[in-house]
Amino acid sequence: MRETEILRARDELAACGWTVLEDAPFLPHGRPDPEGVLRIATGFGRPSSRDGGREIWTVTPRTTRPGATFSIRAGGAGFHTDAQYHSRPEDVVCLFVVRPAADGGDTMLLTARDVVATLGRDPAGEVALERLAQPVWTWTPPDVFTGKAAAAVPPMPVLPGDGTVRWRRDNLGPLRPPHAHAATVLESGLRRAPATRLRQHPGDVIVIDNHRTLHGRTPFADPERRLLRVRLWADR
Ligand SMILES: [Fe+2]
Incomplete structure (x- = not known):
C-alpha cells in the first residue's frame, strides 16, 4: 500500500470520521494475509488485543x-460504537472485507454530529440530549470476552457534547425511566439521521473513528460473510 494512500485516508478519517481504502493489498490469491492486514492497520494506530486476546478478530457468523x-452472528447490527463497555474504548476500528455477504450486511456509518443535529430537530430531543450528556x-461486555472490565468502569455519558459518542442499545445497563426514555428518543433519531451506507467489496478496508462515528450493518443471512476487525490506539 502506498504511503500517499494511507496519508490521504488518514486526512479523510480526521475530516469525516471514517474512510475507505479500496483494493488494499491484504488478500494475496484471495486469502487474507495477517501480516498485510497488520501492516495496513498500523497506518492508523497501534493494534489492540484487549478483547479476545488477539489483534485480528474474525467477524463471521459462528452461532x-x-x-x-454482533461479531459472531448473522443478522443486522444497530448503530453502536465498539468497546463502549470500557472506560476508554479504542480510538479506531478497521474492518477488512474478505468476503461480503451475498444478501446484505452493508456497513452503515453515522457521525455523532449528525445524530446531535437530528435530535435537535426532535421536540423531545433537547431533553434527551441533556440526559444523554x-x-x-453503563454497558455490559459481550460474554464472548471476559467480564473483567465491567466492574471498574464508572458510568459514562453517551453524547457529552464534545463531538464524541459512546453507544450500544442491546447491552445497556439498568436505567431509570427518564434515561430509558432518552435511549428510546436516541434510537428513534438514529433511524432518521442521514447515515452513509457502504456496499462492501473484497479488499476494502473501512476505517472508523470510534469516538466520533457510529457503525452498524444491514441484515444478512449468508454464513460465508467474513470480515477481519482490528481495533487501534491512535497513540502510535
Ligand atoms: Fe462494531
Missing part, C-alpha cells in the same frame, strides 16, 4: 444464538 454479540450510562 445462531440470538443474544450473541449525563454520566449515568
Whole structure:
C-alpha cells in the first residue's frame, strides 16, 4: 500500500470520521494475509488485543444464538460504537472485507454530529440530549470476552457534547425511566439521521473513528460473510 494512500485516508478519517481504502493489498490469491492486514492497520494506530486476546478478530457468523454479540452472528447490527463497555474504548476500528455477504450486511456509518443535529430537530430531543450528556450510562461486555472490565468502569455519558459518542442499545445497563426514555428518543433519531451506507467489496478496508462515528450493518443471512476487525490506539 502506498504511503500517499494511507496519508490521504488518514486526512479523510480526521475530516469525516471514517474512510475507505479500496483494493488494499491484504488478500494475496484471495486469502487474507495477517501480516498485510497488520501492516495496513498500523497506518492508523497501534493494534489492540484487549478483547479476545488477539489483534485480528474474525467477524463471521459462528452461532445462531440470538443474544450473541454482533461479531459472531448473522443478522443486522444497530448503530453502536465498539468497546463502549470500557472506560476508554479504542480510538479506531478497521474492518477488512474478505468476503461480503451475498444478501446484505452493508456497513452503515453515522457521525455523532449528525445524530446531535437530528435530535435537535426532535421536540423531545433537547431533553434527551441533556440526559444523554449525563454520566449515568453503563454497558455490559459481550460474554464472548471476559467480564473483567465491567466492574471498574464508572458510568459514562453517551453524547457529552464534545463531538464524541459512546453507544450500544442491546447491552445497556439498568436505567431509570427518564434515561430509558432518552435511549428510546436516541434510537428513534438514529433511524432518521442521514447515515452513509457502504456496499462492501473484497479488499476494502473501512476505517472508523470510534469516538466520533457510529457503525452498524444491514441484515444478512449468508454464513460465508467474513470480515477481519482490528481495533487501534491512535497513540502510535
Ligand atoms: Fe462494531
